[in-house]
Amino acid sequence: MADAPESPDRKGYWPEVIRLTLTLLAIWFLVSFGAGILLREFLDQFHIGGAPLGFWFAQNGSIYVFVALIFYYCAAMNRLEKKYRIEG
Amino acid sequence: MDWTLIWVLGTFGLYIGIALWARAGSTNDFYVAGHGVHPVVNGMATAADWMSAASFLSMAGLIAGMGYGGSVYLMGWTGGYVLLALLLAPFLREFGKFTVPDFVGDRYYSNTARLVAVVCALFVSFTYIAGQMSGVGIAFSRFLGVDFNTGIFFGMAIVFVYAVLGGMKGVTYTQVAQYVVLIFAYTVPAIFISLMITDNPIPQLGFIGNIKGEDISMLQKLDETVKGLGFESYLASTKTSFDIFCITAALMFGTAGLPHVIIRFFTVPNAADARLSAGWALVFIAILYTVAPAVGAFARHNIIESVNETTYVPAADYAAGSQRVSEAGESPSPAWFANWESTGLVAFDDKNGDGQMQIRGPAAPDGLENEVTINNDIYVLANPEIAQLPEWVIGLVVAGGLAAALSTAAGLLMVISSAISHDLCRRTFFKNMSDKTELRVARVAAAGAVIAAGFMGIYSADLAFVAQVVAFAFGLAAASLFPVILLGIFWKRMNREGAIASMLTGLIPTFAYIWHFKLGAGKTATPDQWFLGVSPEGIGFVVMILSMAVGIAVSLATKPPPQDIQDLVEDIRIPGKRRSHGIADSGMAPVD
Numbered sequence: 001m002a003d004a005p006e007s008p009d010r011k012g013y014w015p016e017v018i019r020l021t022l023t024l025l026a027i028w029f030l031v032s033f034g035a036g037i038l039l040r041e042f043l044d045q046f047h048i049g050g051a052p053l054g055f056w057f058a059q060n061g062s063i064y065v066f067v068a069l070i071f072y073y074c075a076a077m078n079r080l081e082k083k084y085r086i087e088g
Numbered sequence: 089m090d091w092t093l094i095w096v097l098g099t100f101g102l103y104i105g106i107a108l109w110a111r112a113g114s115t116n117d118f119y120v121a122g123h124g125v126h127p128v129v130n131g132m133a134t135a136a137d138w139m140s141a142a143s144f145l146s147m148a149g150l151i152a153g154m155g156y157g158g159s160v161y162l163m164g165w166t167g168g169y170v171l172l173a174l175l176l177a178p179f180l181r182e183f184g185k186f187t188v189p190d191f192v193g194d195r196y197y198s199n200t201a202r203l204v205a206v207v208c209a210l211f212v213s214f215t216y217i218a219g220q221m222s223g224v225g226i227a228f229s230r231f232l233g234v235d236f237n238t239g240i241f242f243g244m245a246i247v248f249v250y251a252v253l254g255g256m257k258g259v260t261y262t263q264v265a266q267y268v269v270l271i272f273a274y275t276v277p278a279i280f281i282s283l284m285i286t287d288n289p290i291p292q293l294g295f296i297g298n299i300k301g302e303d304i305s306m307l308q309k310l311d312e313t314v315k316g317l318g319f320e321s322y323l324a325s326t327k328t329s330f331d332i333f334c335i336t337a338a339l340m341f342g343t344a345g346l347p348h349v350i351i352r353f354f355t356v357p358n359a360a361d362a363r364l365s366a367g368w369a370l371v372f373i374a375i376l377y378t379v380a381p382a383v384g385a386f387a388r389h390n391i392i393e394s395v396n397e398t399t400y401v402p403a404a405d406y407a408a409g410s411q412r413v414s415e416a417g418e419s420p421s422p423a424w425f426a427n428w429e430s431t432g433l434v435a436f437d438d439k440n441g442d443g444q445m446q447i448r449g450p451a452a453p454d455g456l457e458n459e460v461t462i463n464n465d466i467y468v469l470a471n472p473e474i475a476q477l478p479e480w481v482i483g484l485v486v487a488g489g490l491a492a493a494l495s496t497a498a499g500l501l502m503v504i505s506s507a508i509s510h511d512l513c514r515r516t517f518f519k520n521m522s523d524k525t526e527l528r529v530a531r532v533a534a535a536g537a538v539i540a541a542g543f544m545g546i547y548s549a550d551l552a553f554v555a556q557v558v559a560f561a562f563g564l565a566a567a568s569l570f571p572v573i574l575l576g577i578f579w580k581r582m583n584r585e586g587a588i589a590s591m592l593t594g595l596i597p598t599f600a601y602i603w604h605f606k607l608g609a610g611k612t613a614t615p616d617q618w619f620l621g622v623s624p625e626g627i628g629f630v631v632m633i634l635s636m637a638v639g640i641a642v643s644l645a646t647k648p649p650p651q652d653i654q655d656l657v658e659d660i661r662i663p664g665k666r667r668s669h670g671i672a673d674s675g676m677a678p679v680d
Contacts, residue, residue: 008662015659024170032163032167049293050306052307055307060381063163066169067367068171070363077178077424
């Protein structure tokens with residue numbers, strides 16, 4: 001694009017947002033539907049403290065990861081907006 | 089004076105005080121709190137808005153009874169916030185209007201689409217609010233000795249004051265206060281019961297720790313105990329993984345599609361604050377949701393240990409009775425059981441006439457019948473007594489349950505009243521209404537909605553009915569609202585025809601399926617009669633996939649949306665000053 005250096009680059013921004021979103025949703029899927037449901041029986045042979053790992057992901061672990069995912073997303077989006085000179 | 093009464097009156101006074109302070113002066117104040125709420129404050133308000141009487145009172149008991157099977161609620165009711173933060177909230181905030189039907193109607197340049205969205209929003213919100221109001225009625229009738237209908241009347245009066253006067257602004261700040269009350273009431277007893285069972289003050293750590301003074305993990309011991317009594321294993325479930333998958337997904341996508349949750353993100357200043365606010369909301373929700381499975385497990389362990397095989401002592405003259413039993417060398421049933429018997433939440437039926445209380449599962453190895461029934465709510469309500477906390481803590485738990493019910497009810501009322509005053513009156517039928525008239529109509533609509541909700545609460549006093557219809561709210565939100573909002577943001581080609589087809593595909597089969605298997609002829613059906621083995625709670629997810637497919641197919645077969653709409657979609661994807669886009673904004677200018 002022939003944009004002046006200070007003007008926002010909207011064309012480059014959106015594909016990067018999509019890539020970030022899909023990556024984070026893959027993790028979201030993995031810790032809940034993956035570890036907590038589909039892989040539970042396999043993971044239950046390992047333990048975190050006194051709890052079987054798959055069971056723990058289903059009742060506690062996935063929630064911690066959800067929180068971390070959203071805050072990571074906020075930080076990554078702020079970085080992207082700076083990079084593409086988009087003002088929030 | 090009774091501690092419960094002191095807490096309830098004290099907190100109600102606080103809510104009214106906040107309402108008088110946060111009055112709404114314009115429709116912008118009334119619908120979206122002037123777009124000026126700090127993201128952390130909004131996060132806290134969202135947490136209270138989201139966590140209902142069921143989350144507060146019933147969820148721990150539900151999980152205690154279901155063990156691993158209860159995980160669907162934990163993952164389902166938290167995972168939706170990831171979807172909200174990444175896929176919906178910041179873009180809907182950037183869109184810059186007041187309601188969910190605003191988005192659907194303007195993005196799909198169609199008042200038909202707007203009306204279908206209004207129907208979905210009203211249906212979801214009314215099913216949900218009935219449960220909150222009857223929760224209030226029950227709290228009053230059981231703990232303050234007033235009758236059920238009077239209790240609902242008190243609840244209505246209090247919500248009336250802050251929702252009608254303050255609109256979203258009043259609701260926001262009372263929800264913050266309600267969050268503080270409910271989280272304090274939930275975690276204090278949880279810390280003490282965790283100390284009692286595992287010697288660890290942090291419930292989440294006690295959950296994965298050992299039983300106090302023993303070399304066996306709490307969960308392991310609980311699992312062995314329940315299996316020994318003939319219950320299903322605590323750490324596994326007899327449901328198929330596929331069904332658990334569908335229920336979890338329906339609850340997650342449903343959470344993300346619930347209008348009363350979505351509109352909370354319209355109250356913050358901009359898109360960046362909307363995503364940050366979703367993160368804070370989940371932090372505040374996670375505090376309760378990670379403690380709940382611990383409370384459930386501790387309480388189930390404790391209830392079995394302290395009640396099973398004890399000698400029943402009736403509540404009348406408990407002190408003398410228990411002393412007599414102890415002198416005879418037997419262990420008496422605990423005092424809390426006697427205290428809660430009068431509420432009907434716990435009951436003992438001595439089927440084999442031996443005077444001992446037997447707790448047994450359906451497959452008990454000794455063939456004895458279960459004699460003790462324990463309501464789900466008791467796990468939270470009786471916690472302070474079981475952990476031998478002072479009496480004022482018990483009153484606090486009742487105030488916490490009321491805070492949870494009232495805060496959710498208020499959020500739902502905002503959806504119902506704005507659907508009428510804004511979506512129907514201002515945007516569809518009387519397009520030239522002034523802001524001042526609309527504000528007046530909004531207050532009248534809120535007042536009407538409070539009264540309607542109260543009657544629904546009285547009508548649905550039968551709580552089993554309420555529990556059944558909650559499946560509707562999530563299923564319908566997931567199948568009818570989530571797909572059109574998601575595609576409206578991420579797929580420019582989605583058009584009016586596709587949106588209407590998609591919403592109807594979501595609405596009708598979901599409604600029919602849940603009605604048939606929950607309330608209609610299929611009530612007694614066994615899982616193998618369900619479509620693909622999916623329970624009514626999980627069908628919303630299956631229909632959601634179908635509704636997206638129909639929306640995409642119909643859009644591709646019809647004309648692309650006008651250029652104005654495509655420009656609008658481009659614009660809301662990118663934070664920053666939102667411009668006006670012809671037909672998309674001709675009915676109502678976006679607010680910055």
